[in-house]
Amino acid sequence: MSIQALLQKLQAIKGPDRAIELEIAEILGWRKKVEPFTDPKTGANKERTLWLVPTSNDTANVPFYTSNLFDAYRLAQEVAPGHIGACSWEPGAGGAKIGRSPVCQAATPMIALCMAALSELERTRGQ
Numbered sequence: 204m205s206i207q208a209l210l211q212k213l214q215a216i217k218g219p220d221r222a223i224e225l226e227i228a229e230i231l232g233w234r235k236k237v238e239p240f241t242d243p244k245t246g247a248n249k250e251r252t253l254w255l256v257p258t259s260n261d262t263a264n265v266p267f268y269t270s271n272l273f274d275a276y277r278l279a280q281e282v283a284p285g286h287i288g289a290c291s292w293e294p295g296a297g298g299a300k301i302g303r304s305p306v307c308q309a310a311t312p313m314i315a316l317c318m319a320a321l322s323e324l325e326r327t328r329g330q
Contacts, residue, residue: 216310231281236254268317
């Protein structure tokens with residue numbers, strides 16, 4: 204998925220969205236690994252999806268970028284270290300800006316911060 208398509212999805216949502224958080228993770232280099240396991244309660248064979256951290260083969264939980272302000276802030280720090288940014292909120296809306304990218308308006312400050320981080324990433328990647 205392109206960053207632009209993801210930005211459009213973020214603009215449209217009204218609250219946290221785990222599927223979009225996983226798409227953000229994939230853009231950042233997180234990888235999915237599907238592995239079989241046996242359910243200890245039922246003995247049934249099933250599959251589970253594990254997420255591999257971009258810089259290693261360690262597994263971890265993908266951050267909650269659209270619902271947790273600290274995770275959204277860490278996203279901004281990851282994609283734009285050393286850049287100046289700002290985030291604001293009011294009832295039912297949020298805004299954010301990082302570096303030279305435009306101000307992003309969204310339903311929540313977390314979503315706006317995700318949009319600002321991805322906008323800056325798109326700008327620096329030249330996509």
